[in-house]
Amino acid sequence: MTRMPYYPGCTLKTKAQNYDLSTRAVFRELGIDLVELPRWNCCGAVFSLVTDDLLRQVAPITNLIRVQELQGTDSVDDPRLVVPCAMCFNVLKRANARMKDNPEDLKKINDFLYLESQPYRGEVQIIHTLELLKEISAKRIKEQVKFPLLGLKVSPYYGCNLLRPKDVAIDNPENPTLLEDFTQALGAEVVFNNRRLRCCGSYQTVSEKGLVADLVYDIIMGAARAGADLIITACPLCSFNLDWRQKEAMEAHSDHKLIPVIYYTELMALALGIGNGFGGEHFVDPQPLLQKFLEKEKGGI
Amino acid sequence: MNERFLRIKRIVLGPRNREFSKKVEELSGETVNLCEQCGTCSGSCPMVGEMDITPSFMMRMVQLGEEEVLESKTFWICASCYTCSVRCPRGIDPAKVAEALRQIKLRAALDFLDISKITEEEAKILPQIALVAALRKFTG
Amino acid sequence: MTQDLIPIYIYSRKYYVPEGSTIITALEYLGFKLKKGVGCKEGFCGACASLYRLKGDYKLKGGLGCQTVVQPEMQIVQIPFVPAPKAVYKIEELQPDPEIFVRYYPELYRCLSCNTCTKICPQELQVMDFVQAAVRGDFEQVANLSFDCIMCGLCSARCPAEITQFNVAMLARRIYGKYLMKKSTFLEQRLKEIESGKYEEGYRELMSLSQEELKNRYFQREIDFQIT
Known part of the structure; x- marks a missing residue:
């Protein structure tokens, strides 16, 4: 079993539980154990498209700090974050890219998140469940x-x-x-x-x-x-x-x-x-x- | 298309127009003057039938700095599907321009969506993702 | 006994108060008439919520007036009340379904996960975590994380999404208590015993005691903390 960090998102915990449960079951069958992030929060569902509202980028970044925290423990083998929800995937991946491209923005967000155990370092990789299936191969x-x-x-x-x-x-x-x-x-x-x-x-x-x-x-x-x-x-x-x-x-x-x-x-x-x-x-x-x-x-x- | 936007009028470009264009450019991070009015965005948009002006018309109004574009419902009907973003031959992202226009309205405390109007019947079935997304796009 | 006086600012005006005072005792020392913004003075009622800034720190902090000790050059204002929508419902007619948040507090879904609520909470609760638990309909998590909430309202006053965290949590705790929490068998058993008159004689005996005897009994009582 390869253990990987997993971000289900709000809807997979409520109206789309069938997506959450079937995703976990299928990957378990294929040798991947999805480890749910501790204390994850809503990613915001839609990526904010304007240049100056960093506050709306905070939610996805907090989740990526959770991934770092999980990577620091002995509970995952493959460090990449697995996301099944298409909307969460879009938001997390774009916010991540924006932080990589704009170190100034990342610094501002890290300063804002002073209560967190560690700053976000901008290195988490995000992978959609379909991409993971492609890796496993048809x-x-x-x-x-x-x-x-x-x-x-x-x-x-x-x-x-x-x-x-x-x-x-x-x-x-x-x-x-x-x-x-x-x-x-x-x-x-x-x-x-x-x-x-x-x-x-x-x-x-x-x-x-x-x-x-x-x-x-x-x-x-x-x-x-x-x-x-x-x-x-x-x-x-x-x-x-x-x-x-x-x-x-x-x-x-x-x-x-x-x-x-x-x-x-x-x-x-x-x-x-x-x-x-x-x-x-x-x-x-x-x-x-x-x-x-x-x-x-x-x-x- | 709404007649209001179709009527022929003489446009005099003044400093105020440039100010508005610049504001939208800053918010969206897009260079609106790159748009050459080819209409690919309008032809690709799945929502265009419901809009009062087409996405390319919206781009033109922003180029000219016509603040009247803020009274259009085009940018509220946009569902951020990014079809225009992947197809624009000039590499502009009209979805970001629409978001900038939404933000100009929302930052003036002019909400588009009244959440108290969600019926009990809808509350039972709507998924969290729809509510979070709509509230982020339509309320300030 | 002489005490050193330190300068503080209340509503932007400078005053000198004894070192070691709490915000409330400082206000009393200065002769403010406290009709609102004060309650139990023991840190339980949440009536004396205050905002303050310390010298040389840009952070706006929240605290209970009765628990926060003043520091030199501290700027203070009381926030006795925060206007908030309050759901009116019959709990028997509700279901433990996240749909109730959409109906009563739809602004909940505006949460930006900015964590501002957690930063200001005088009870040091993980406020954002329970708001997020509410977003995903996890009543148990909301109830556990918000258990020590004293409804002071500071989170709501600071929230950029204009959520009333404390009322959302109250609704969730009520639903959790009514429908989801494991029922306490001890309580039901004890209620039955009381109804059947098992303790009548004991009460009568206590009522007949003099004050002196009651005090003696109180100090001699056996304390059993083994109850689980």
């Missing part, structure tokens, strides 16, 4: 698959925060293949949705539900036209919008087709044979589809 994942997801038509959805802007992108921002490669390794059929990189509406969901529902309709219908049974995501906010805003999309568009949305780690857990019971609240329940699939698989063996 080949090794394929070897560990117990129930190949034969015949399941899966449409990967990337959203924004993993691919844009370029300097934080985990893959080619205009033509990524990470989720596709890995879905294929699980034995599922990848269907191509040409809306897979389109924004789901993000935080507009709080005040502009209808607008988000229209975007979601467009994305879901793209997947439906491609023949998808299921959509996979790596972001709790994409997941929420794509799933729950189908209610409004359905009310506004009579031809809307309901498609369930799950996290890629849940799909992986299914194929690796480590479970289907990670809970999670859904508007479009994926269980009928997944249950039917499991029965077919088990019947065949």
Whole structure:
């Protein structure tokens, strides 16, 4: 077991517990023990884009100090911080880069955080769970698959925060293949949705539900036209919008087709044979589809 | 597009215009004068249909230092998806310009979002990440 | 007995007070009439919250007036009250779900994790840590970390996100106590014993004692700290 620091983020502790639990289970199966940071705090969810508001960069940096603290103990082998939430990943990685590029800013923040046990030194490396899976390699994942997801038509959805802007992108921002490669390794059929990189509406969901529902309709219908049974995501906010805003999309568009949305780690857990019971609240329940699939698989063996 | 922004008018550039452009440039860290009005950002924007002026129009107004741009809802509709940021052929980040305009409003204590209006039904389902993000973008 | 006098500033005016005074005793010494901003004088009630700066230090500090000893050239102001929204609810109708924070204190999600609240807290609580625990719906953590909160309000006065940390924590502690905390079997057992009249005779005996006898009994009592 390789132990690595792990930052779950607020939503993975509440509305997206299924993402947290399935991520830990999947990596444990692949030989990686995710060690949750002690006393971590909310990263801020969105990276502040203006030049002069260092206060909004404090939250991600405090978390990176927690990583340093953990590295100083004997509880991790690989020092890189693993982040599954796409939005947290974007914020942490960009804040980290900003500190590296602006030592003056880092000094100001360290002065401000005088109660901390140590200043941030700007050396923590941040890695997204999908990048970690890429390192483990699709080949090794394929070897560990117990129930190949034969015949399941899966449409990967990337959203924004993993691919844009370029300097934080985990893959080619205009033509990524990470989720596709890995879905294929699980034995599922990848269907191509040409809306897979389109924004789901993000935080507009709080005040502009209808607008988000229209975007979601467009994305879901793209997947439906491609023949998808299921959509996979790596972001709790994409997941929420794509799933729950189908209610409004359905009310506004009579031809809307309901498609369930799950996290890629849940799909992986299914194929690796480590479970289907990670809970999670859904508007479009994926269980009928997944249950039917499991029965077919088990019947065949 | 909102008629208010479309009407033809004579623009006289004075020191106040330059001051406004400079303020946005300082806040965003972007050189707005690099924009050559090609429209790639507007063509790429997933939210453009809901906006009263297009992102490239917003950039033009900032170039000219027209403070009226602050009355547009374009930068509030922006969801920070960074599609324009990766595609701009001039290497400008219009998402940062939109953030600068939001900050100018928010720093004048003009909040865009009233959190007390979130219904009980929505409170039950909204994930933390949506609330934190919206409050950071829409309240000062 | 003569005591050395030291200079301090109260509401920016210079006064001389005996060395070793607390903020409250200094105010009393100077003849201020304290109608607000003073309470138990034992560091428990949180009514005497004060802000101060020490000479040569840019840091704005918070302390309880009754517990903070004045130092030469210290600048002091009392903050007896901080306006705060307060949730009104029937606890029986609430669920231990983070949704209640969205309903009653949605500004909670504006937290910038700047730690300013922790820096000012006179009780030296990890205020930001419990605010963050509330953000992720961890009621137990909020209850444990905020247990010693005396609701002085300094955190809220300093918060750039305008959160009322102390009221959020109070709501969380109530929910935790009502729905999540392990119930104490001792308490229920003892309540039953009291209701069944087990201690009636003992009480009657105590009531009949003279003051002198009561004092004797008090000092001779056995103290058992083994209770867990």
